[in-house]
Amino acid sequence: DIVLTQSPATLSLSPGERATLSCRASHGFDNHLAWYQQKPGQAPRLLIYDASDRAPDIPARFSGSGSGTDFTLTISSLEPEDFAVYYCQQRSEWRSTFGQGTRLEVK
Amino acid sequence: EVQLLDSGGGLAQPGESLTVSCAASGFTFRSYGMSWVRQTPGKGLEWVATISGVGASLYYADSVKGRFTISRDNSRNTLYLHMNSLTAEDTAVYYCAKDLHVGHPEWYFDLWGRGTLVTVSS
Numbered sequence: 285d286i287v288l289t290q291s292p293a294t295l296s297l298s299p300g301e302r303a304t305l306s307c308r309a310s311h312g313f314d315n316h317l318a319w320y321q322q323k324p325g326q327a328p329r330l331l332i333y334d335a336s337d338r339a340p341d342i343p344a345r346f347s348g349s350g351s352g353t354d355f356t357l358t359i360s361s362l363e364p365e366d367f368a369v370y371y372c373q374q375r376s377e378w379r380s381t382f383g384q385g386t387r388l389e390v391k
Numbered sequence: 392e393v394q395l396l397d398s399g400g401g402l403a404q405p406g407e408s409l410t411v412s413c414a415a416s417g418f419t420f421r422s423y424g425m426s427w428v429r430q431t432p433g434k435g436l437e438w439v440a441t442i443s444g445v446g447a448s449l450y451y452a453d454s455v456k457g458r459f460t461i462s463r464d465n466s467r468n469t470l471y472l473h474m475n476s477l478t479a480e481d482t483a484v485y486y487c488a489k490d491l492h493v494g495h496p497e498w499y500f501d502l503w504g505r506g507t508l509v510t511v512s513s
Contacts, residue, residue, distance in 0.1 A: 285453070318499050320436075327486055327503035328436065339491065339501055371436055375498035378450050382436040 286310055288372050288383035296391040303359040305386045307372035312352040318373045319348055319357045321366075322385075328371060332357065362388075393417030393502060397487045400507030403477050411507050413470040413487030421445065421465040424496030427472045429483035430506070439485070440472065441496045448496070454480075477511045484508050 287310040297303055307317070315335035320328035330339040332348035335355055345360045359366055367390050372383040399411040413425070427439040440461040441450040449461055460473045470487050485507050488500035 316498070320500075327506060328500070329503075330491065330499060330501045333491060333499040339499075373436075373438075373498070379452065380438040380441075380498045382438065384435050 290383035294387045298391045305357040307355040309353040313376040316375045320371045323368045395504035397504035397507045400509045408475045410473045415468045420468040422493040424490040425470045426488045431483045
């Protein structure tokens with residue numbers, strides 16, 4: 285299985301700042317990578333798929349990039365509701381794995 | 392309203408069986424691949440199993456292959472996960488999840504249930 289490693293584990297920023305979250309794969313695959321946001325007590329919410337396509341109704345401040353083994357989720361200007369845990373997920377060879385998550389907290 | 396309602400979780404003893412269900416509404420259920428994803432505090436999110444729209448294609452994580460069975464009843468708009476030979480490591484919140492696009496499973500989940508807790512303990 286492809287192992288996804290997310291960094292940093294915790295990111296402390298203030299509203300209005302730019303957030304950059306990283307997801308690195310143990311080996312390269314095609315760009316079938318997604319990003320999810322999860323808030324306490326809620327199910328995950330799909331933000332990005334195919335590495336850079338925004339899911340329906342996702343604000344434009346969320347963007348994804350990368351290829352091969354290195355992928356990035358960028359939040360251009362943090363809103364108060366963006367503080368949550370973010371997971372990357374890949375699918376290849378008819379299976380899927382998630383990263384361990386990055387906690388985005390208020391500084 | 393477009394939603395998934397998962398249910399059936401509870402307490403099971405090691406070695407026992409349990410089935411969780413997921414009732415779908417508000418979309419053409421049979422057109423979408425569906426999956427189960429579980430979450431534990433220690434291990435985070437773990438994909439468990441996926442089934443194609445008509446149920447012909449099944450996919451499993453290695454950790455559950457041979458013990459869990461995913462199925463669906465498109466006439467009832469319901470997804471199932473039958474779990475056998477449960478161990479403490481299967482303790483988790485189990486979410487059902489819908490694929491983003493119609494067609495063959497793509498493992499991008501745009502709609503999730505609220506989750507149902509399965510606890511395996513003696």
